[in-house]
Amino acid sequence: MPLVRIDLQQGRSAIEVRAIADAVQDVMLAVFAAPVGDRYQIITEHPRGHLIAEGSGIGIERSDELVIIQVFHQGRTTEQKTAAYAGLFRILAERTGLASGDLIVSMVENTKEDWSFGAGRAQFLTGEL
Template identity: 65%
Template sequence: MPLVRIDLVAGRTDDEVRALADTVQECLLDVFAAPPGDRYQVVTEHPPGRLFIEDTGLGIERSDQVVVIQITQQGRDREQKQALYAALAERLHERVGLRPEDLVVSVVRNEPEDWSFGHGRAQFLTGEL
């Protein structure tokens, strides 16, 4: 059950934002084997000048269209993560015109006890999931 946070600069149309989010979900289904219907995404648009994303000394030239994707997940290995980074860069470029230089992805690991889907219960631990 990946939880995805997508941060971007405001100014894209609703259709562009939806296409971006749909492409991220498709990559999670294809590469991370997320179950169908298991979609948890939060898109946050920031005013221009509110995202400060540098290059970590890699010489990456970013534009004002930078997108940061943070994925909280459990159980994916190194190969799946690397495949996800590549799939996101390729598909987001193809479908929404996002330059690979403007994509930053962070995958955060957590455990089954770190989730509650409602009713104040940890459904992975109670056996509901």
């Protein structure tokens, strides 16, 4: 059950935003083996100029089409993470035309006690999940 934050600049249509969100979910299902129907995404659109991401000195060019994705997860392997990076870029490039420099992905690992899905309980710890 990954929780995904998707940050992008304002100006895309609702259809484009949904295409990005759907592409991310498809990778979570395929690479992270998230259960079908287990979708947690937060999409935030920022005014132009409110996402600042320089190339980190590795020759990456960015544009106003920048997409930043944070994936909060538990227990994914290095192989799954690297497959997710490649899959996210491949699918977003195919479906939305995203340029190679316009995707930043960060994986944030946490543990079972770091989640509550409601009712004030830690469902992974209580055995509900």
